[in-house]
Amino acid sequence: xxxxxxxxxxxxxxxxxxxxxxxxxxxxxxxxxxxxxxxxxxxxxxxxxxxxxxxxxxxxxxxxxxxxxxxxxxxxxxxxxxxxxxxxxxxxxxxxxxxxxxxxxxxxxxxxxxxxxxxxxxxxxxxxxxxxxxxxxxxxxxxxxxxxxxxxxxxxxxxxxxxxxxxxxxxxxxxxxxxxxxxxxxxxxxxxxxxxxxxxxxxxxxxxxxxxxxxxxxxxxxxxxxxxxxxxxxxxxxxxxxxxxxxxxxxxxxxxxxxxxxxxxxxxxxxxxxxxxxxxxxxxxxxxxxxxxxxxxxxxxxxxxxxxxxxxxx
Amino acid sequence: xxxxxxxxxxxxxxxxxxxxxxxxxxxxxxxxxxxxxxxxxxxxxxxxxxxxxxxxxxxxxxxxxxxxxxxxxxxxxxxxxxxxxxxxxxxxxxxxxxxxxxxxxxxxxxxxxxxxxxxxxxxxxxxxxxxxxxxxxxxxxxxxxxxxxxxxxxxxxxxxxxxxxxxxxxxxxxxxxxxxxxxxxxxxxxxxxxxxxxxxxxxxxxxxxxxxxxxxxxxxxxxxxxxxxxxxxxxxxxxxxxxxxxxxxxxxxxxx
Ligand SMILES: Nc1ncnc2c1ncn2[C@@H]1O[C@H](COP(=O)(O)OP(=O)(O)OP(=O)(O)O)[C@@H](O)[C@H]1O
Ligand SMILES: [Mg+2]
Numbered sequence: 001x002x003x004x005x006x007x008x009x010x011x012x013x014x015x016x017x018x019x020x021x022x023x024x025x026x027x028x029x030x031x032x033x034x035x036x037x038x039x040x041x042x043x044x045x046x047x048x049x050x051x052x053x054x055x056x057x058x059x060x061x062x063x064x065x066x067x068x069x070x071x072x073x074x075x076x077x078x079x080x081x082x083x084x085x086x087x088x089x090x091x092x093x094x095x096x097x098x099x100x101x102x103x104x105x106x107x108x109x110x111x112x113x114x115x116x117x118x119x120x121x122x123x124x125x126x127x128x129x130x131x132x133x134x135x136x137x138x139x140x141x142x143x144x145x146x147x148x149x150x151x152x153x154x155x156x157x158x159x160x161x162x163x164x165x166x167x168x169x170x171x172x173x174x175x176x177x178x179x180x181x182x183x184x185x186x187x188x189x190x191x192x193x194x195x196x197x198x199x200x201x202x203x204x205x206x207x208x209x210x211x212x213x214x215x216x217x218x219x220x221x222x223x224x225x226x227x228x229x230x231x232x233x234x235x236x237x238x239x240x241x242x243x244x245x246x247x248x249x250x251x252x253x254x255x256x257x258x259x260x261x262x263x264x265x266x267x268x269x270x271x272x273x274x275x276x277x278x279x280x281x282x283x284x285x286x287x288x289x290x291x292x293x294x295x296x297x298x299x300x301x302x303x304x305x306x307x308x309x310x311x312x313x314x
Numbered sequence: 315x316x317x318x319x320x321x322x323x324x325x326x327x328x329x330x331x332x333x334x335x336x337x338x339x340x341x342x343x344x345x346x347x348x349x350x351x352x353x354x355x356x357x358x359x360x361x362x363x364x365x366x367x368x369x370x371x372x373x374x375x376x377x378x379x380x381x382x383x384x385x386x387x388x389x390x391x392x393x394x395x396x397x398x399x400x401x402x403x404x405x406x407x408x409x410x411x412x413x414x415x416x417x418x419x420x421x422x423x424x425x426x427x428x429x430x431x432x433x434x435x436x437x438x439x440x441x442x443x444x445x446x447x448x449x450x451x452x453x454x455x456x457x458x459x460x461x462x463x464x465x466x467x468x469x470x471x472x473x474x475x476x477x478x479x480x481x482x483x484x485x486x487x488x489x490x491x492x493x494x495x496x497x498x499x500x501x502x503x504x505x506x507x508x509x510x511x512x513x514x515x516x517x518x519x520x521x522x523x524x525x526x527x528x529x530x531x532x533x534x535x536x537x538x539x540x541x542x543x544x545x546x547x548x549x550x551x552x553x554x555x556x557x558x559x560x561x562x563x564x565x566x567x568x569x570x
Contacts (some may be wrong), residue, residue: 045414048418050567052412070420078417081552084412085412086328087334088331088332089324097320097324100319101416101420101421102419102420103316145415159544174476227508
């Protein structure tokens, strides 16, 4: 579907991206992660044939972005970062205009336009002026123009930027639905979003690729220890809990966590492959400690991200 | 072609939704009407005096006395008004980022440039058509030759197309509408007044300069002559700046 080979882009002396290599298979939803200025937008602009790369190239559906840009553009739908729209046009009028530009055949043009409007929940505002819509609805119009001709590949640059939480959830759901039928590349700063929606993640930093993997594999790869949280009721019995817990076999570290009044929290670390939850629970109950909660903590995507990006910097 | 047409239609509709187009149209019609009125009064005055001087009557005719100055006045007003019309063509879209999205659709650069250019030409043709009421008024009171009126309008149309293509080019160079407007005005003015230098530069240069002068090529049209050389000049100028526009789009992408 997408093959990126040694793709580089320099803006004068500034590095946009440097020697990117990755592949995306058909039907994948790929998350593009990286701090500000990492080169996400730059990469997307090159894949949409807007910016020519300084060196290297990419193939989309077998068509080279440099040699057959028209063929490539026929197959992609693109939502740029700032959602540029013709604010003076009406929603339906604009989508029709885009349909003409994308070469949608006359006989299916009207139905295609209506389908795109429907899919993005724009039916009720079809005759409103785009400039007078709220940001969320403008974002939907942007997505509608991208999915209009049913492209094989959707490229969405920060599709949920500037939306309220409710709309973020709706747009995410929309992207999920879209992703069930086609390939999607999406960039984002919101990590839970990426882990919810995407089945593969690319992390780039300062123009260089840091990691490409599924969210689960990334978690496992970076897991240095497994972490278990324990919460006890605050009673006389609990006073020596910390020393008791560190006495359990396999526990390497015990820290006191923050807890609400009336309870005590402990964070326990053990070797990454061990799951000591059952053992800990059994021992605590046997000894009569007032156990309230016990759960193991997954490494969050934030942790992974920070770990990778800061490791890179060092 | 449908893609060019889609851009053309959007552009045309947009320009008639915006105040700028109406302002430009209004100013253009008002000023040309004013010029026509004063030329008409002046011609009236002269004719009146001529009745007392029979020799003078011989050299007096409507084409030279009224139409030619009218046409040359309009060409000057076009110089002022057309940059207002063309300055936003590409600059505005570049600024708003819609141009980036436009260029990721499966269209050729030409569809965008051609559609926009033709839309401006249409708006301009409507403006020019509006002034046609002035020569029609002459027909009410006199019998002017229709030939020079027709060729004069053809000439003005060609001059306008040249200005529009110059404006399109400068609008493609920047995302600042004001810069686009000012530079296209400057360059169009340059081609208009380049002919003024002809008498001072010696015979060799005079010929070359004259060939480049917008005004010199207009002269024939206002007298009722259609010279292929003049027509070719305007068409070449127009195509040259359109071609330059395409090149500039390409190079902005590569430079970016
Ligand atoms: N037109 C440009 N001219 C010069 N440098 C640019 C240009 N566009 C981007 N850059 C530089 O290229 C680098 C990558 O920018 P890019 O916009 O791709 O980052 P990003 O990952 O999209 O960041 P963000 O998360 O803030 O959107 C940055 O250092 C940026 O300053
Ligand atoms: Mg970006």
